[in-house]
Amino acid sequence: MPISWADSVAAAENSAAGSYAVGSSNSLAPNRPTYVPPHLRNRPSSSEAAPPPAAANSGSISAIPAVSGGNRWAAPRNDFRSGYVSGGRGGWNNRSGSRDREVNPFGDENGSEQQFVDQENSGINFDAYEDIPVETSGDNVPPPVNTFAEIDLGEALNLNIRRCKYVKPTPVQRHAIPISLGGRDLMACAQTGSGKTAAFCFPIISGIMRGQFGQRAPRMPRTACPLALILSPTRELSCQIHEEARKFAYQTGVKVVVAYGGAPINQQLRELERGVDILVATPGRLVDLLERARVSLQSIRYLALDEADRMLDMGFEPQIRKIVQQMDMPPPGVRQTMLFSATFPKEIQRLASDFLANYIFLAVGRVGSSTDLIVQRVEYVQESDKRSHLMDLLHAQRANGAHGKQALTLVFVETKKGADSLEYWLCMNGFPATTIHGDRSQQEREQALRSFKSGNTPILVATDVAARGLDIPHVAHVVNFDLPNDIDDYVHRIGRTGRAGKSGLATAFFNDNNASMARPLSDLMQEANQEVPAWLARASYGGGKNRRGGGGRFGGRDFRRDSNFNRGGGDYYGGANMNNAYGPPGGGYGGGYGAPGGYGGGGYGPGSGVASAWD
Numbered sequence: 049m050p051i052s053w054a055d056s057v058a059a060a061e062n063s064a065a066g067s068y069a070v071g072s073s074n075s076l077a078p079n080r081p082t083y084v085p086p087h088l089r090n091r092p093s094s095s096e097a098a099p100p101p102a103a104a105n106s107g108s109i110s111a112i113p114a115v116s117g118g119n120r121w122a123a124p125r126n127d128f129r130s131g132y133v134s135g136g137r138g139g140w141n142n143r144s145g146s147r148d149r150e151v152n153p154f155g156d157e158n159g160s161e162q163q164f165v166d167q168e169n170s171g172i173n174f175d176a177y178e179d180i181p182v183e184t185s186g187d188n189v190p191p192p193v194n195t196f197a198e199i200d201l202g203e204a205l206n207l208n209i210r211r212c213k214y215v216k217p218t219p220v221q222r223h224a225i226p227i228s229l230g231g232r233d234l235m236a237c238a239q240t241g242s243g244k245t246a247a248f249c250f251p252i253i254s255g256i257m258r259g260q261f262g263q264r265a266p267r268m269p270r271t272a273c274p275l276a277l278i279l280s281p282t283r284e285l286s287c288q289i290h291e292e293a294r295k296f297a298y299q300t301g302v303k304v305v306v307a308y309g310g311a312p313i314n315q316q317l318r319e320l321e322r323g324v325d326i327l328v329a330t331p332g333r334l335v336d337l338l339e340r341a342r343v344s345l346q347s348i349r350y351l352a353l354d355e356a357d358r359m360l361d362m363g364f365e366p367q368i369r370k371i372v373q374q375m376d377m378p379p380p381g382v383r384q385t386m387l388f389s390a391t392f393p394k395e396i397q398r399l400a401s402d403f404l405a406n407y408i409f410l411a412v413g414r415v416g417s418s419t420d421l422i423v424q425r426v427e428y429v430q431e432s433d434k435r436s437h438l439m440d441l442l443h444a445q446r447a448n449g450a451h452g453k454q455a456l457t458l459v460f461v462e463t464k465k466g467a468d469s470l471e472y473w474l475c476m477n478g479f480p481a482t483t484i485h486g487d488r489s490q491q492e493r494e495q496a497l498r499s500f501k502s503g504n505t506p507i508l509v510a511t512d513v514a515a516r517g518l519d520i521p522h523v524a525h526v527v528n529f530d531l532p533n534d535i536d537d538y539v540h541r542i543g544r545t546g547r548a549g550k551s552g553l554a555t556a557f558f559n560d561n562n563a564s565m566a567r568p569l570s571d572l573m574q575e576a577n578q579e580v581p582a583w584l585a586r587a588s589y590g591g592g593k594n595r596r597g598g599g600g601r602f603g604g605r606d607f608r609r610d611s612n613f614n615r616g617g618g619d620y621y622g623g624a625n626m627n628n629a630y631g632p633p634g635g636g637y638g639g640g641y642g643a644p645g646g647y648g649g650g651g652y653g654p655g656s657g658v659a660s661a662w663d
């Protein structure tokens with residue numbers, strides 16, 4: 049029987065996902081017994097693991113362990129490669145006329161086609177998605193498909209889908225792709241790790257392949273005129289989308305280029321000059337390119353906002369409005385617009401509707417819910433005990449990992465300083481760690497990600513800059529060392545594990561500073577069929593002010609269904625078509641969570657603490 053938190057983590061790691069044994073500590077009220085560090089416990093599993101060279105929590109740096117990997121406290125590594133991956137080496141249809149050879153993004157130049165045709169994306173548990181409730185609203189919603197073969201995406205794209213080993217579409221893809229191929233605007237909400245990137249990339253690539261857009265005429269010779277624009281909030285996410293889109297677009301003749309801040313602009317300008325069909329960008333760098341007249345949006349036919357709620361909250365909204373409404377981009381109805389996220393508060397939905405024309409709203413799973421593939425734990429930990437608790441978890445993981453190896457663990461903290469100091473402390477205590485946050489150079493950020501992905505530094509300490517979108521294979525554990533102030537940020541953070549049908553573990557350290565999160569956290573965990581500790585349930589009765597009113601998460605999801613948001617008293621979108629493809633009838637999923645219309649305090653207002661950690 050588990051006797052400690054470390055043991056309960058160990059039990060979780062040993063057991064299959066979903067059968068997580070709840071340790072006795074979980075049922076305790078916040079007044080926990082005094083913490084005993086692992087090396088002082090008489091536990092065979094811990095003592096087998098290499099003990100830390102310095103006493104846990106001592107902060108001593110007298111005995112510096114040999115630390116491998118790309119952390120900044122170890123010996124410097126000079127393996128920063130060129131770093132700034134920009135567009136492919138030129139598409140076959142590039143506009144400057146040069147015909148560079150297209151680099152194979154699959155890296156299987158010599159492999160036979162059979163190599164990818166015969167396999168499927170291993171480890172994907174599609175059954176995990178089968179009973180997810182799906183809701184669509186809007187006029188004349190195109191029906192979903194069950195297979196990629198049912199959709200006419202074009203031969204070259206179909207081949208790339210097979211190269212990616214995607215055997216069948218995920219639920220969001222089944223619904224979103226036919227909607228977008230039908231030319232409709234879309235606001236889509238689907239859980240983290242459920243394949244949204246492909247859901248917006250496939251229709252864009254396929255549409256450009258069909259080539260119905262005629263000639264693009266730049267006003268100036270050195271101005272690039274992409275047909276599609278994909279915006280995302282962080283540099284790393286833009287790079288990731290670019291990498292994915294390049295795979296999907298391989299040998300289709302569709303050229304994908306990325307532009308993001310913190311990287312030399314000249315290389316990006318050169319790529320743009322070689323021709324671009326799809327531009328993936330962060331808003332800041334794009335505004336720069338627009339102001340230099342090196343990019344024109346006059347030819348845009350497709351606009352996709354990934355992490356759309358983040359893109360339209362206070363931090364980014366002015367830049368997005370400038371790009372979409374105040375430059376030369378065609379208006380809604382002329383261009384096709386797709387907004388995607390795992391979370392979509394109603395207030396942000398309302399803002400977003402300015403960018404859309406007669407759109408369809410799609411919710412796969414409940415809006416803002418976390419996937420129940422992620423086992424969630426919340427532990428009451430005083431600020432002063434957090435490091436010791438983290439150490440405890442890491443020891444347990446190492447002791448139970450394959451060949452004593454550390455599983456990939458992502459640790460979220462609130463501040464950049466906090467990230468640096470925790471990274472240092474971990475390294476001093478024998479846990480190779482690195483960090484990613486907004487004060488690090490782009491080279492350092494990219495190196496940190498590479499080092500984490502490769503397992504050289506299996507612990508990544510991050511601010512919210514790594515909270516959204518990043519698809520890092522084999523992240524076994526997400527630790528919310530500092531909880532965020534907003535439940536949606538929590539959903540995105542824990543969504544770095546438990547992706548594409550795989551299971552994951554998320555642990556949150558909770559204390560009195562997080563009182564406003566008690567209610568939303570408790571609600572979210574309940575909804576995802578997680579065991580809520582008794583003390584957290586009790587704390588949540590206090591009605592944390594961060595609770596999201598029924599206007600956001602539960603019950604009605606498309607904000608147009610909420611009478612508070614209806615314009616002119618009539619039906620906002622006329623001829624409503626509410627399809628509950630898989631869920632219970634009537635669109636009600638466990639309603640009764642608060643009054644409608646409110647988007648609770650503490651979410652997106654000033655002082656929410658969100659903006660500080662972002663680019």
Ligand SMILES: Nc1ncnc2c1ncn2[C@@H]1O[C@H](COP(=O)(O)OP(=O)(O)OP(=O)(O)O)[C@@H](O)[C@H]1O
Pocket residue numbers: 169172213214215216217218221238239240241242243244245246389390516517518519543544547548
């Ligand atoms: N049809 C499919 N079959 C198998 N794997 C897929 C399929 N579609 C996507 N994937 C894989 O699932 C993983 C998650 O996809 P993706 O990053 O697009 O998720 P997401 O919904 O955008 O997540 P987030 O909300 O965190 O941004 C990726 O590794 C992707 O390659």
